[in-house]
Amino acid sequence: MPADLPAPLAHAPAPEPVVVAVRDVWKSFGTKTALAGVSLEVRRGEVQVIMGPSGCGKSVLLKHLVALLRPDRGEIWVFDRPLHALPDGEIDALRIRMGVVFQSAALFDSMSVGDNVAFPLRRHRRLTPDAVARRVAELLAMVEMSGTEALPPAALSGGMRKRVGIARALALDPELILYDEPTSGLDPLTARTVDDLILRLRRDLGVTSIVVTHSVDSAFRLADRLAVMEAGRLLASGTPAEIVASGHPFIRQFLDTRATEVKPP
Amino acid sequence: MARRGALTSPVEALGGVILRALAETGRAALMLRAAAGWLLRGRWEFRETVRQINAVGVDSVPIVLITGLFAGMVLAYQTARQLLTYGGAGFVGGLVGLSMAREAAPVFTAITAAGRVGAGIAAELGAMSVTEQTDALRVLAVDPVRYLVVPRLVAAAFAMPGLTMLANVVGSLGGFLVATSVGLSSSTYTLSLQQFLLPYDVLAGLVKATCFGVIIAAVGCFRGLSAVGGADGVGRATTGAVVTAVVLILVVNYFLNLIFF
Numbered sequence: 101m102p103a104d105l106p107a108p109l110a111h112a113p114a115p116e117p118v119v120v121a122v123r124d125v126w127k128s129f130g131t132k133t134a135l136a137g138v139s140l141e142v143r144r145g146e147v148q149v150i151m152g153p154s155g156c157g158k159s160v161l162l163k164h165l166v167a168l169l170r171p172d173r174g175e176i177w178v179f180d181r182p183l184h185a186l187p188d189g190e191i192d193a194l195r196i197r198m199g200v201v202f203q204s205a206a207l208f209d210s211m212s213v214g215d216n217v218a219f220p221l222r223r224h225r226r227l228t229p230d231a232v233a234r235r236v237a238e239l240l241a242m243v244e245m246s247g248t249e250a251l252p253p254a255a256l257s258g259g260m261r262k263r264v265g266i267a268r269a270l271a272l273d274p275e276l277i278l279y280d281e282p283t284s285g286l287d288p289l290t291a292r293t294v295d296d297l298i299l300r301l302r303r304d305l306g307v308t309s310i311v312v313t314h315s316v317d318s319a320f321r322l323a324d325r326l327a328v329m330e331a332g333r334l335l336a337s338g339t340p341a342e343i344v345a346s347g348h349p350f351i352r353q354f355l356d357t358r359a360t361e362v363k364p365p
Numbered sequence: 366m367a368r369r370g371a372l373t374s375p376v377e378a379l380g381g382v383i384l385r386a387l388a389e390t391g392r393a394a395l396m397l398r399a400a401a402g403w404l405l406r407g408r409w410e411f412r413e414t415v416r417q418i419n420a421v422g423v424d425s426v427p428i429v430l431i432t433g434l435f436a437g438m439v440l441a442y443q444t445a446r447q448l449l450t451y452g453g454a455g456f457v458g459g460l461v462g463l464s465m466a467r468e469a470a471p472v473f474t475a476i477t478a479a480g481r482v483g484a485g486i487a488a489e490l491g492a493m494s495v496t497e498q499t500d501a502l503r504v505l506a507v508d509p510v511r512y513l514v515v516p517r518l519v520a521a522a523f524a525m526p527g528l529t530m531l532a533n534v535v536g537s538l539g540g541f542l543v544a545t546s547v548g549l550s551s552s553t554y555t556l557s558l559q560q561f562l563l564p565y566d567v568l569a570g571l572v573k574a575t576c577f578g579v580i581i582a583a584v585g586c587f588r589g590l591s592a593v594g595g596a597d598g599v600g601r602a603t604t605g606a607v608v609t610a611v612v613l614i615l616v617v618n619y620f621l622n623l624i625f626f
Binding site for chain 1: 492493496497498500501503504505506507
């Protein structure tokens with residue numbers, strides 16, 4: 101090694117491994133192109149936010165990451181496995197390592213809150229009924245919903261449903277959680293508590309998170325790294341500071357909506 | 366090349382309808398193949414199946430009792446009135462029993478079930494589809510065909526013969542009440558019933574009922590899982606499930622008649 105090599109390089113931390121890699125993914129529905137050559141990498145432990153206006157393709161991208169949709173072209177690697185090329189039978193093994201929080205929470209109407217959270221445990225873990233009940237209580241406590249086991253999902257508010265959805269997504273100790281518009285349809289205070297919960301889960305559990313949102317406030321509150329999408333394309337990706345410094349006119353216009361929201365009358 | 370926005374020709378429209386119908390048939394066949402795969406591997410949800418047998422079978426009993434009873438009564442009323450005029454009293458019981466066992470009980474029960482059970486399945490699964498609950502099942506590594514479709518198919522295939530048998534019994538009973546009230550003796554009715562109605566007729570009717578049960582559940586599941594949009598999509602799935610099931614029941618009934626009788 102040359103003697104004049106700068107000393108800090110020797111101590112630079114190794115980058116975290118890539119958990120999700122999206123490479124030049126294309127997807128069309130009929131004549132409408134939803135994704136046009138999207139590429140993105142998410143490293144372990146990061147909160148990666150994908151931000152953009154409604155209909156820009158961010159939820160479509162999220163669905164590709166759990167193989168609810170398959171790309172027309174391009175590659176999707178999750179946990180070093182080629183999700184785009186795996187047969188249906190092998191995808192479930194990867195899905196068990198991920199948690200998904202849906203925009204509508206997608207709680208099962210026919211089950212109580214407790215049964216919703218217990219559902220993945222009963223399907224994929226060999227636990228006694230007592231152990232399941234204990235784990236459900238623990239998960240509900242984690243999202244500040246203790247004591248709601250017997251309630252039907254219809255009795256919950258939007259924010260409570262999202263919290264139960266998060267508890268269900270956490271049931272199998274996932275290494276990666278995907279949030280689809282976690283604060284959509286919530287009032288600003290409730291939205292903030294859901295954001296805080298996402299950050300707390302990352303801090304306490306170290307779980308990698310990918311959050312899709314159209315809320316600029318949520319995006320900047322949550323993101324370690326931020327990607328901005330428009331019309332199926334990824335316009336920019338980087339740290340929030342890099343995105344703010346971006347000179348792209350669409351990004352500037354999109355970020356300005358936050359300033360407009362808080363402008364006094 | 367056709368100009369965008371121009372009126373489509375009738376041939377083009379017909380082609381579009383045929384292509385859509387073929388695509389739907391293909392998707393339905395894939396769903397049934399997946400369901401058959403789970404069944405053959407013996408991996409089906411016991412608890413969910415029992416719950417569905419209750420929903421499809423037990424909850425349908427009152428409405429089947431009413432339709433079966435009145436079907437038997439109207440058959441007896443029409444046949445007794447005509448046959449008594451020509452001295453054919455000895456045929457009334459047999460005619461009612463045979464008509465109930467071969468046609469009225471399986472077909473009326475199936476049409477009633479298509480309205481109640483098929484619509485219910487399509488609405489429930491449709492609501493689950495449009496609120497992302499079926500996607501939630503997939504990402505929780507649970508195949509919706511295994512968890513939702515197979516139990517409903519099995520439940521309908523088991524429950525429909527039971528309901529049809531019930532309709533047979535109450536139909537013949539209703540026929541007895543009406544026939545005796547228009548002047549037929551009770552012994553003539555029961556003797557005729559015993560003479561003309563063979564176990565084969567009842568059994569063939571029950572086999573038909575099993576086929577109709579599979580049609581009702583399969584169509585309800587397919588329409589429900591294909592629902593898109595919001596409440597409107599669920600409504601269209603429900604209506605489509607009933608119409609398709611009733612048409613298929615009547616068409617398949619004809620061909621089963623050719624085979625059985």
